[in-house]
Amino acid sequence: MQLEALRLVNFRNYSEQEVAPGSRLNLLLGQNAQGKSNLLEAVYLLATGRSYRGAADAEMVRWGAAGFAVRGRVQRAYGEVLLEVAYQVDQRKRVRVNGTDVRRLSELFGYLTAVIFSPEDLQLVKGGPAHRRRFLDLELAQIDPAYRQDLIDYQQVLVQRNNLLREGGAVSAASASRRLGPRLDLGQLEVWDEQLVTLGARLHAKRARAVRALSRLAAEAHRRITAGRETLRLAYLAAAGPGGRRVEAEGEGAESTPEAFRRRLAEELERVRPLEARRGMTLLGPHRDDLLLAIDGAEARSFASQGQQRTAALALKLGELEFMREETGEYPLLLLDDVMSELDSGRRRFLLEAAGERAQVFVTATSRRALPAGQEERAQVFTVEQGKIAPGGEPLSEAGTV
Ligand SMILES: Nc1ncnc2c1ncn2[C@@H]1O[C@H](COP(=O)(O)OP(=O)(O)OP(=O)(O)O)[C@@H](O)[C@H]1O
Ligand SMILES: [Mg+2]
Incomplete structure (x- = not known):
């Protein structure tokens, strides 16, 4: 797929700007604080309705303006799509697809898909499980409307169930001998349990399947980056009781139907119920699961060097790119914010060759030297x-130094 035209109005430090990106490699060149990341943020906003930097809508409004609008024209295999995300201060964000308002933000997903890779993605490898769950959720939500809806519903059920556990489950010292809290409404709890395991099992099955595909695809990218010296493996880790986790290995085929997950989750919930009542929270389910990354059999989070972690994060993102292509038949956009300076020239070349041949890529950099030799002729250069x-790269002092 290809973003053919982009228009920003009062978005971050842009007042009015139109851009016509090239079909493959686009290099956004500019000194610090000029608006390079802001532009990628706008592209990502068209894909997911949100900032990849976690900014609130109001923060993206140009200072002093009353709102922003971002529009894009996307060429897909099935035709052209016009997307618009607009926000007016103190109003709800408005999303339009082909000129028609959509009711929910989630309906924007899927028209323009994107994979973003920025220095913060190192957290995917060395940060906590929430980063990796978010990674899986965003990847799947972009390509699977049913997953998206299940995720929204699951989160609502979780909030309700936790409220119930908190309100009714508190065990006083006097009744500590009783297994459950005195005011816990068991009938209502069963209603939430039923929905939790049904939705949770569907999310779990899809995540586990995605992780098996990602393990293959990310390992392939990783093998090429490291010239076969190291092996990356991924596994889905299901929360299994307080503090415990169960590794779901790559070949676990029979177990991975939603029905099998459903049964197991229901059994395990039953088992931890007294503890849940005491703690006032739901201790099992996809919101507690994790993704394990191992390099040559050792967990990357604890044992990999900084460079190895960076390579693993990169391989994961390239795996995501290929996974989304396998699932949808088209490559998502690849947005590379500030990663060139963090990679050595071999990795840079690999990244741009691996992705730049197939996907539309946007790379930010402060210098043309960020591009490996031979890539520059292929790139559409913009100065920010x-x-x-502006198209072309003349105004920068480093221009022409390659
Ligand atoms: N809401 C806003 N309104 C106006 N300007 C903003 C707004 N938000 C951010 N900016 C400006 O945008 C600048 C940052 O732009 P951006 O993050 O795109 O920089 P960059 O070109 O990616 O720089 P770097 O190379 O340092 O990453 C800030 O310095 C700030 O002045
Ligand atoms: Mg930046």
Whole structure:
């Protein structure tokens, strides 16, 4: 797929800007604080309705303006799509697809898909499980409307169930001998349990399947980056009781139907119920699961060097790119924010060759030297300066130094 035209109005430090990106490699060149990441943020906003930097809508409004609008024209195999995300201060964000308002933000997903890779993605490897769950959720939500809806519903059920456990489950010292809290409404709890395991099992099955595919695809990228010296493996880790986790190995085929997950989750919930009542929270389910990354059999989070962690994060993102292509038949956009300076020239070349041949890529950099030799001729270069974007790369002092 290809983003053919982009228009920003009062978005971050852009007042009014139109860009016509090239079909493959686009290099956004500019000194610090000029608006390079802001542009990628706008592209990502068209894909997911949100900032990849976690910014609130109001923060993306140009200072002093009353709202922003971002529009894009996307070429898909099935035709052209017009997307618009607009926000007015103190109002709800408005999303339009082909000129028609959509009711929910989630309906935006799937028209423009994107994979973002930025230095913060190192957290995928060395950070806590929430980063990896978010990674899986965003990947699947972009390509699977049913997953998206299940995720929204699951989160609602979780909030309700936790409220019930908290309100009714508190065990006083006097009744500590009783297994459950005195006011816990068991009938209502069963209603939530039923929904929790049904939705949770569906999410779990899809995540586990995605992780098996990702393990293959990310390992392939990783093998090429490290010239076969190291092996990356991924596994889905299901929360199994307080503090415990169960590794679901790659070949676990029979177990991975939603029905099998459902049964197991229901049994395990039954088992931890007294503890849940005491703690006032739901201790099992996809919201507690994790993704294990291992390099040559050792967990990357604890044992990999900084460089190995960076390579693993990169392989994971390239695996995501290929996974989304396998699932949808088209490559998502690849947005590379500030990662060139963090990678050595071999990895840079690999990244741009691996992705730049197939997907539309946007790379930010402060210098042309960020591009490996031989890539520059292929790139469409844009200069970003104080919230203005111009095709070509002349104004920068480093221009022509390659
Ligand atoms: N809501 C806003 N309104 C106006 N300007 C903003 C707004 N938010 C951010 N900016 C400006 O945008 C600048 C940052 O832009 P951006 O993050 O895109 O920089 P960059 O070109 O990616 O720089 P770097 O190379 O340092 O990453 C900030 O310095 C700030 O002045
Ligand atoms: Mg930046």
